[in-house]
Amino acid sequence: xxxxxxxxxxGEIAHRIMKACxxxxxxxxxxxxxxxxxxxxxxxxxESYLIGPSPASESYLHKEKIxxxxxxxxxxxxxxxxxxxxxxxxxxxxxxxxxxxxxxPSSKSVEMMGEKTSARRLMKLNNVPIVPGTTExxxxxxxxxxxxxxxxxxxxxxxxxxxxxKGMRKIDRDEEFEESFNRAKNESLKAFGNDDVYIEKFxxxxxxxxxxxxxxxxxxxxxxxxRECSVQRRHQKVIEExxxxxxxxxxxxxxxxxxxxxxxxxxxxxAGTIEFLMDKNKEFYFLEMNTxxxxxHPVTEMISGIDLVKxxxxxxxxxxxxxxxxxxRIHGHAVECRIYAEDVDNNFAPSIGKIIHHRLTSGPxxxxxxxxDVQSEVPIFYDPMLSKVIAWGIDRExxxxxxxxxxxxxxxxxxxxxxxxxxxxxxxxxxxxxTFDINFLDNEFLPLVPDIWKxxxxxxxxxxxxxxxxLLKQKEMHIxxxxxxxxxxxxxxxxxxx
Amino acid sequence: xxxxxxxxxxxxxxINNRKFELSISEExxxxxxxxxxxxxxxxxxxxxxxxxxxxxxxxxxSNKLGADKFGITIDACYFxxxxxxxLQETANELQKNKSRLFHHSDVKAPMPGLLLKLKVKVGDxxxxxxxxxxxxxxxxxxxxxxxxxxxxxxxFFSEGQSVEKDSIIMTIE
Numbered sequence: 001x002x003x004x005x006x007x008x009x010x011g012e013i014a015h016r017i018m019k020a021c022x023x024x025x026x027x028x029x030x031x032x033x034x035x036x037x038x039x040x041x042x043x044x045x046x047e048s049y050l051i052g053p054s055p056a057s058e059s060y061l062h063k064e065k066i067x068x069x070x071x072x073x074x075x076x077x078x079x080x081x082x083x084x085x086x087x088x089x090x091x092x093x094x095x096x097x098x099x100x101x102x103x104x105p106s107s108k109s110v111e112m113m114g115e116k117t118s119a120r121r122l123m124k125l126n127n128v129p130i131v132p133g134t135t136e137x138x139x140x141x142x143x144x145x146x147x148x149x150x151x152x153x154x155x156x157x158x159x160x161x162x163x164x165x166k167g168m169r170k171i172d173r174d175e176e177f178e179e180s181f182n183r184a185k186n187e188s189l190k191a192f193g194n195d196d197v198y199i200e201k202f203x204x205x206x207x208x209x210x211x212x213x214x215x216x217x218x219x220x221x222x223x224x225x226x227r228e229c230s231v232q233r234r235h236q237k238v239i240e241e242x243x244x245x246x247x248x249x250x251x252x253x254x255x256x257x258x259x260x261x262x263x264x265x266x267x268x269x270x271a272g273t274i275e276f277l278m279d280k281n282k283e284f285y286f287l288e289m290n291t292x293x294x295x296x297h298p299v300t301e302m303i304s305g306i307d308l309v310k311x312x313x314x315x316x317x318x319x320x321x322x323x324x325x326x327x328x329r330i331h332g333h334a335v336e337c338r339i340y341a342e343d344v345d346n347n348f349a350p351s352i353g354k355i356i357h358h359r360l361t362s363g364p365x366x367x368x369x370x371x372x373d374v375q376s377e378v379p380i381f382y383d384p385m386l387s388k389v390i391a392w393g394i395d396r397e398x399x400x401x402x403x404x405x406x407x408x409x410x411x412x413x414x415x416x417x418x419x420x421x422x423x424x425x426x427x428x429x430x431x432x433x434x435t436f437d438i439n440f441l442d443n444e445f446l447p448l449v450p451d452i453w454k455x456x457x458x459x460x461x462x463x464x465x466x467x468x469x470x471l472l473k474q475k476e477m478h479i480x481x482x483x484x485x486x487x488x489x490x491x492x493x494x495x496x497x498x
Numbered sequence: 499x500x501x502x503x504x505x506x507x508x509x510x511x512x513i514n515n516r517k518f519e520l521s522i523s524e525e526x527x528x529x530x531x532x533x534x535x536x537x538x539x540x541x542x543x544x545x546x547x548x549x550x551x552x553x554x555x556x557x558x559x560s561n562k563l564g565a566d567k568f569g570i571t572i573d574a575c576y577f578x579x580x581x582x583x584x585l586q587e588t589a590n591e592l593q594k595n596k597s598r599l600f601h602h603s604d605v606k607a608p609m610p611g612l613l614l615k616l617k618v619k620v621g622d623x624x625x626x627x628x629x630x631x632x633x634x635x636x637x638x639x640x641x642x643x644x645x646x647x648x649x650x651x652x653x654f655f656s657e658g659q660s661v662e663k664d665s666i667i668m669t670i671e
Contacts, residue, residue: 458575
């Protein structure tokens with residue numbers, strides 16, 4: 001039985017996990033760095049402990065400190081959230097050795113899926129389609145060129161240890177190979193401490209489709225349908241949806257089957273996600289497996305009615321899956337927008353500061369998962385994601401309309417946010433009709449930064465903003481004026497009494 | 499007109515390079531162009547306002563970004579607004595011109611040509627508009643005048659040399 005969980009994370013996901021704990025009658029424990037002492041996840045926990053200085057390496061990434069604290073306070077389990085230590089096999093192994101339950105898969109499964117070329121080999125072996133290319137690191141330029149010529153340009157070079165777009169390069173011609181190869185190797189050495197790269201065929205106009213799975217420790221596997229995550233900026237997801245407008249029933253049948261095969265191949269248990277690229281002909285290819293809870297898990301929760309965090313806790317405590325595949329249905333449509341503290345027109349620079357105003361949005365179909373509240377600091381040390389707005393509707397159209405309405409109501413002051421960008425996306429034809437692919441934002445939005453994208457978006461409100469600006473300025477002038485008056489009066493009185 | 503006209507303050511608001519000229523009376527009556535607009539402003543917090551403009555009410559959040567800058571969000575649209583009184587705007591324009599007058603300034607060749615004559619030397623004090631050199635281009639002698647007042651800091655070409663378009667001939671500080 002799990003009675004007390006240490007949550008080795010911060011921000012919205014720590015807060016989200018605490019909600020599940022509270023509902024299950026489990027004691028939740030927050031850890032926090034010096035920068036986070038007033039953070040929302042600390043306020044919402046049953047207990048909280050300072051873990052170290054602000055840099056993540058000395059706090060949220062410090063394996064030994066976290067495990068020692070968990071032992072000291074007699075936590076039964078550790079939930080890693082996403083990011084930080086969630087997919088670190090060494091950490092998971094240390095937790096396993098300490099006798100504390102890790103709420104996630106085994107270190108072995110994480111290891112099997114962590115290295116990209118061996119994961120590709122494993123998938124190939126288990127008949128999960130992979131992007132054509134190598135399943136071993138490229139050892140020489142000559143070999144690489146040979147492989148590239150065989151599968152046909154354009155090709156992608158990818159870091160074997162990689163992720164997040166680092167060490168990734170597209171090559172269009174044989175002449176570009178050598179330079180790109182050297183650069184990709186350098187980049188991946190710097191980013192991951194490993195310079196192994198491999199080759200994949202470049203998929204034209206792909207969509208990013210992923211499948212959520214749940215598995216218990218008794219070999220029962222179910223899927224909770226797909227998510228569509230093609231709206232990305234430089235490989236970072238910005239909007240996610242479930243289900244995907246591009247996945248028909250036949251494709252859904254195939255891709256979810258492939259996902260379960262992939263999970264079985266690494267002896268997976270707990271919640272996990274298998275990511276695929278899907279081309280125009282609805283052919284899909286295994287990309288990677290995320291061996292943890294994902295940022296975008298709420299859209300799946302909204303359409304399936306299943307609380308994924310509670311399922312994670314139940315599975316970790318040794319319960320059998322109580323949900324049968326044939327009981328699951330897709331109910332309606334859900335969409336999620338990731339709200340970041342970033343100054344889009346200033347090269348997407350993180351906008352740090354204190355939240356001085358935060359008015360939530362609500363109403364039919366709206367859910368907010370957030371890591372901030374009034375007076376929260378947005379520190380420079382961590383990911384600048386503030387919250388996620390999730391909208392559910394009976395169909396995609398209603399979900400998007402609700403999202404638009406909800407974003408209009410949502411107010412954050414103190415930092416600059418990317419909320420207006422969603423306003424732009426939600427008006428684009430390619431987004432609305434579902435023809436967008438993973439290059440949509442990079443091709444359509446980035447060329448309009450800075451400022452151009454805003455031009456037509458908000459003309460109706462320019463005059464209102466001008467009026468408010470002038471009224472605020474007038475107010476300030478009045479305050480200054482009356483201050484002066486009081487001071488003058490006081491001076492006059494003081495003289496009088498003198 | 500109710501005579502409130504006289505107590506109105508004039509503002510220039512700049513948003514996305516567009517300038518709005520508006521006047522506001524003590525009672526919050528707003529005049530844009532020849533339109534009078536009734537407004538009512540309610541402060542919810544220092545960063546959130548409710549404003550009635552004519553028949554509609556808007557909920558707006560704001561960030562103070564500088565002495566005359568406000569970041570304003572309405573219905574998920576964000577505006578960088580610069581607000582100055584007409585007087586401040588005029589002063590600001592003057593200041594800009596002034597800094598053009600007195601700060602370091604490069605004299606660039608407006609066209610490719612032959613530097614025929616230099617009328618000043620390093621260390622000379624010159625006034626804006628003073629003739630400083632003659633550039634021969636397309637068989638024409640062009641007199642170049644100083645874009646700034648100050649001291650000639652350095653000269654990069656000598657008489658008889660040819661210069662490319664936009665090359666810096668001298669700097670004035």
